[in-house]
Amino acid sequence: MHDLVGLCDCGKALEFGGAGSGANRELRCDCGRLHDVALEASGWAAVAQLTPERSVPVAGFSRELRAAADAERFWFTFPLRGDVALPVHVLFSRAERTAEVKAADLKVRHFEDVDLATDARRQWIGWWQSTHRPHRSRGPSPVVPRRVGRLPVSLAHRRPAQPAGR
Ligand SMILES: [Zn+2]
Numbered sequence: 001m002h003d004l005v006g007l008c009d010c011g012k013a014l015e016f017g018g019a020g021s022g023a024n025r026e027l028r029c030d031c032g033r034l035h036d037v038a039l040e041a042s043g044w045a046a047v048a049q050l051t052p053e054r055s056v057p058v059a060g061f062s063r064e065l066r067a068a069a070d071a072e073r074f075w076f077t078f079p080l081r082g083d084v085a086l087p088v089h090v091l092f093s094r095a096e097r098t099a100e101v102k103a104a105d106l107k108v109r110h111f112e113d114v115d116l117a118t119d120a121r122r123q124w125i126g127w128w129q130s131t132h133r134p135h136r137s138r139g140p141s142p143v144v145p146r147r148v149g150r151l152p153v154s155l156a157h158r159r160p161a162q163p164a165g166r
Contacts, residue, residue, distance in 0.1 A: 033050065
């Protein structure tokens with residue numbers, strides 16, 4: 001069985017397999033992008049790509065972490081609302097083992113004991129999924145505040161046009 005190869009957005013081929021243990025690992029391309037690869041039934045597969053960025057939006061991120069000597073900044077996309085993928089920003093210090101993650105207009109989330117930037121993404125998504133239950137779940141959620149305004153209403157609920165008179 002040969003290693004699976006994937007393509008980075010920069011066009012470079014990456015080997016996902018090889019020696020090592022664990023269900024997932026982080027690969028860094030020469031271009032700086034990070035790839036979160038996971039061992040799935042069919043073999044190693046890319047789960048996510050984190051793209052380096054020069055700066056994160058300043059608002060919300062802590063001054064300490066932004067000032068860390070080894071601070072790295074990445075972004076990835078996540079379907080925060082509906083199916084539209086929005087950018088999520090990661091500020092990470094390997095030395096501090098600390099990451100801060102901010103998506104859209106949400107508050108920055110702070111994570112400790114983070115060894116990899118891709119782990120920060122996994123932890124953030126875990127947090128997001130734990131606080132945002134599917135809409136079909138019943139009862140009020142204790143975590144998600146009730147939103148003001150109307151929920152989206154399906155067009156199917158519109159009154160059908162009157163049939164032509166007989
Ligand atoms: Zn690359």
